Every structure is written in C-alpha cells, then in structure tokens.
Amino acid sequence: MNFPDITQNFGISDIFSVDELKSGHINKTYLINKKYVLQSLNRDIFKNPEIIMNNISLIEKAFTDEKTITVPHYLSCCGKNYTEQDGEIWRMCEYIKENPNAENKNYSYGYAVGRFLRVVNTSGFEFENTVNLHNFRLNLPIRNIHGDTKIDNIIFGEKTTIIDFDTSMRGYICTDYGDMIRSATNKSFDLQTVYQITEGFADVLEGHLTKGEIDSLYSGIILVMSELIERYHAGNRNFPNKTYEECRERENQLNLQLDEFYRYKNDIIKIIDECFS
Secondary structure (H helix, E strand, C coil), rough: HHHHHHHHHHHHCCCCCCCECCCCCCEEEEEECCCEEEECCCCCCCCCHHHHHHHHHHHHHHCCCCCCCCCCCCCCCCEEEEEECEEEEEEEEECCCCCCCCCCCHHHHHHHHHHHHHHHCCCCCCCCCCCCCCCCCCCCCCCCCCCCCCHHHHHEEEHHHHHHHHCCCCCHHHHHHHHHHHHHHHCCCCHHHHHHHHHHHHHCCCCCHHHHHHHHCCCHHHHHHHHHHHHHHHHCCCCCCCHHHHHHHHHHHHHHHHHHHHHHHHHHHHHHHCCCC
C-alpha cells in the first residue's frame, strides 16, 4: 500500500513512520508519523461510507464551541473530510494522546457520553442511519445516538474526547447507556462502577430525558447485551478479524455477564433512580 499517495490528498506528503493500530474490529487503521490516524472504511460493513462522513461533519460542527468535551478533527480533502483511493474511502484525523493518570474516569465516561447526546440532540440536525443496529421498537423518543459507546471510544486526554461515529444514527438513548455499562463491567462486575458512570451521565442529562427514557435505561443494558450475543453467535461475518472459535468464546463471556445484570437488576434500577432524582 502506497501511503503517501493517500495522505498527500490531505496535505501530508512526508511520511517517516507507519504503525498499524489493531484495537478496532472492522476498519483498517494506521498511525502516521506518530501524529495522524489514517483509516479506511470497510465497505462490506458500511455500504454508504459517504453518509458516515456527512454525519461526522455534522458532529464536528455541533462541537465547534463546546467547552467540556471534544471530538476528533478530520483533515480536509478538496472540501470533503475523506478521499477515495483504489475503491476505498480513507479519512485522516489528528492523533489524540491518552492521559494514563486521568482521574475519575468512570464519572468522566458517563459525563462524556451524556454530553455528546445532549449536544447532538440540541443542534438542529438528524443523523442518517448507515447500519442496521438496535433493530427493535420501543415506545420512546427517537433521538440522535452515538451507537457504539464502549469505553475504547473515549479518550481521557487533556480534554475528554469521544470518538468513532461510524454507527451514529437515530435510535434510543437507553442503548448508548446500556453499551457504556456493558463495556465498563466487561472484565468484572462492580456496582460502584455502575453508580459512577450513571452519576456522570445523569448530571448532564437530568431534565433532558423523559421519564420513560429514564425508566428504560436498565432495559437498554439487557437489549444491547442480547443483541451483541446474537451478533457473536452469528460468527465472524460480523467481526471479520475474529475466528469462529473466538466468536464463540466471546459469546459465552457475554452470556455470563448478562447473568450478572439480571442478578443485580434491582440494585442497578435503584442507582439509576437515585442519580436521576
């Protein structure tokens, strides 16, 4: 792959280092010159990458004057935030460094997701859906959501940054909350973690959600968990960089985690009610 042919479209012609980043499941991602993230969008998963990039443009515009959290800035190519090279869509943004000593990460995690939701739902636009996720019907307001609020998509740097908007769409707030709680308790279940995240989430969204949305937050955990279990059960067609055996192992781990959420249902609902009271 000739990286200079791609990066020069964004005004970066001199390349002295390329490191592949393998934290994601879907897209090919590279760190260029220790300073920029270059990424191609997987067309097998994302059939309309141009729509994704338009959603990202809307997000960047909405966060222009935001003071508390931030989003990545994508480099421009001929007036667009992406370029097409050899049939692939490429985008490039500045690399954001993590602060390993950041404090109150759980609270900041909940606050960042809540703040993102508040900003994108008060800026006068609607996301266009790009993938078929969260395919269920609830009697709740349909809003702009992030769609993938795992903790890997939060960077605790000089300012907390929320990233990865490939699945930003119209949907239900409870799924973003549910995915946060799922992700944060992935390795070990801890009610204190649930409380701290929920506290940050509620501090920025209290008064902006309906009673029905607040009451649905616990259900959001169960819905997101069940959906992810189904996706892993379907095998590696949803996760092209994982083997069939790895998908089965992950499915089993998720089922055990789901059991914990059922076991502590009353405690989690009590936390949600307390934080939003």
